[in-house]
Amino acid sequence: MKILFLNPSGQLGGAERVLLDFMASIRATHPAWHLEMVATAEGPFVSRAVALGIATTVLPLPAPLAAFGDGGVDTERNRVWRSLILLAVFVRGAAPTAAYIWRLRRHLRLAAPDVIHSNGFKTHLLGLWARPPGVPVIWHVHDFVARRPLMSTLLRRHARRCAAVVANSRSVAEDVRAVCGESIPIHLLYNAVDLETFSPDGPMLDLDAAARLSPPPPGTVRIGLIATLAWWKGHTVFLQALSLLPPELPFRAYVVGGALYETQRSQHTVNGLRELTVKLGIEDRVGFTGFVEDAAAAMRALDIVVHASSEPEPFGLVIAEAMACGRPLVVSLAGGAAELVRVGENALGHRPGDSASLAQCIRVLINDPSLRRALGQAGRVTAERSFDRARLAGQLVPIYRAAGAFG
Ligand code: GLC
Numbered sequence: 001m002k003i004l005f006l007n008p009s010g011q012l013g014g015a016e017r018v019l020l021d022f023m024a025s026i027r028a029t030h031p032a033w034h035l036e037m038v039a040t041a042e043g044p045f046v047s048r049a050v051a052l053g054i055a056t057t058v059l060p061l062p063a064p065l066a067a068f069g070d071g072g073v074d075t076e077r078n079r080v081w082r083s084l085i086l087l088a089v090f091v092r093g094a095a096p097t098a099a100y101i102w103r104l105r106r107h108l109r110l111a112a113p114d115v116i117h118s119n120g121f122k123t124h125l126l127g128l129w130a131r132p133p134g135v136p137v138i139w140h141v142h143d144f145v146a147r148r149p150l151m152s153t154l155l156r157r158h159a160r161r162c163a164a165v166v167a168n169s170r171s172v173a174e175d176v177r178a179v180c181g182e183s184i185p186i187h188l189l190y191n192a193v194d195l196e197t198f199s200p201d202g203p204m205l206d207l208d209a210a211a212r213l214s215p216p217p218p219g220t221v222r223i224g225l226i227a228t229l230a231w232w233k234g235h236t237v238f239l240q241a242l243s244l245l246p247p248e249l250p251f252r253a254y255v256v257g258g259a260l261y262e263t264q265r266s267q268h269t270v271n272g273l274r275e276l277t278v279k280l281g282i283e284d285r286v287g288f289t290g291f292v293e294d295a296a297a298a299m300r301a302l303d304i305v306v307h308a309s310s311e312p313e314p315f316g317l318v319i320a321e322a323m324a325c326g327r328p329l330v331v332s333l334a335g336g337a338a339e340l341v342r343v344g345e346n347a348l349g350h351r352p353g354d355s356a357s358l359a360q361c362i363r364v365l366i367n368d369p370s371l372r373r374a375l376g377q378a379g380r381v382t383a384e385r386s387f388d389r390a391r392l393a394g395q396l397v398p399i400y401r402a403a404g405a406f407g
Pocket of ligand 1: 013014015018142143168191313314315316317318
């Protein structure tokens with residue numbers, strides 16, 4: 001059996017980390033299968049796939065197509081402008097895109113896979129346009145589609161040619177159903193993590209050194225937001241919440257993560273966020289570590305992990321990871337994220353975008369170490385029950401089969 005994965009980035013975002021877990025799980029259960037990947041850029045994701053033994057090829061996207069994206073800040077006025085700009089970019093990128101499809105088609109023909117598993121919006125389309133005749137293409141959908149004006153139109157138009165959709169949460173499955181209609185089989189398959197890497201015990205990252213800060217006084221509670229800098233991950237909500245905490249509380253906060261995406265206007269910059277800390281008067285209480293390769297080590301160094309997405313979160317891998325690390329969590333309760341937790345039992349929850357309600361949760365946790373411990377322990381139990389990556393292959397392979405992958 002030959003599975004070919006297509007990924008529209010070389011960076012290590014949540015979707016890529018999940019794909020690595022799927023690959024590892026298939027590798028463990030079907031060691032004789034040939035796993036191959038095409039990524040559209042070099043980066044740490046590609047190195048990790050190679051380290052897993054996946055035959056990986058990088059076919060770099062032409063620049064206009066790499067920068068093309070409709071996941072930016074969404075207001076009504078923006079929408080119209082963005083659609084026009086996107087159209088212009090699309091037209092400019094038409095010739096290089098056609099050339100790219102030709103190269104990809106040649107590559108796929110030679111690879112002759114039994115199934116193509118695409119892991120992001122751009123490759124969902126490119127995969128369909130370039131696949132050899134008869135090879136099923138599976139769309140693994142990690143993000144809400146309806147939010148993206150152009151992509152939802154394109155996916156709707158192509159949905160009938162896709163063999164099946166894998167959605168990372170019930171909310172995402174419903175969203176895909178609303179955009180693409182009834183004709184396409186949609187399978188709910190929650191993400192999972194490596195419970196050995198993400199475990200309560202293990203190396204801890206020196207967050208202060210990473211953020212170029214001197215260590216805080218003993219007894220300081222460390223609070224962190226671990227996320228890409230995508231605009232909707234709630235960095236501003238997090239910083240505003242910190243500014244609402246009583247100054248005498250012993251805490252230091254960390255923004256862990258970097259700008260990952262090539263798409264235009266889709267993310268914050270560290271400088272922009274630093275300026276916000278100055279405006280809020282909390283610049284001496286917040287450190288910025290930049291991108292961290294070992295997310296588990298960063299989590300273990302935190303006393304409280306915050307998830308603060310201001311929009312409904314499709315899944316929220318950081319939630320499963322923090323639970324697996326036995327860390328107490330505050331979660332923004334919408335979308336897939338709300339499906340993963342039981343508030344009060346294995347996490348606290350706040351309303352998306354509501355910095356006052358987030359501040360209240362953080363404050364409770366800073367003041368109550370035994371609650372932190374109880375939530376962390378319950379989180380680990382949940383992770384062992386629901387987020388063990390060993391289950392992934394067993395759930396995915398029947399989906400490939402039903403899609404006609406193996407004859
Ligand atoms: C995307 C989603 C995120 C999810 C990840 C893995 O990055 O935005 O919610 O955790 O994919 O599925």
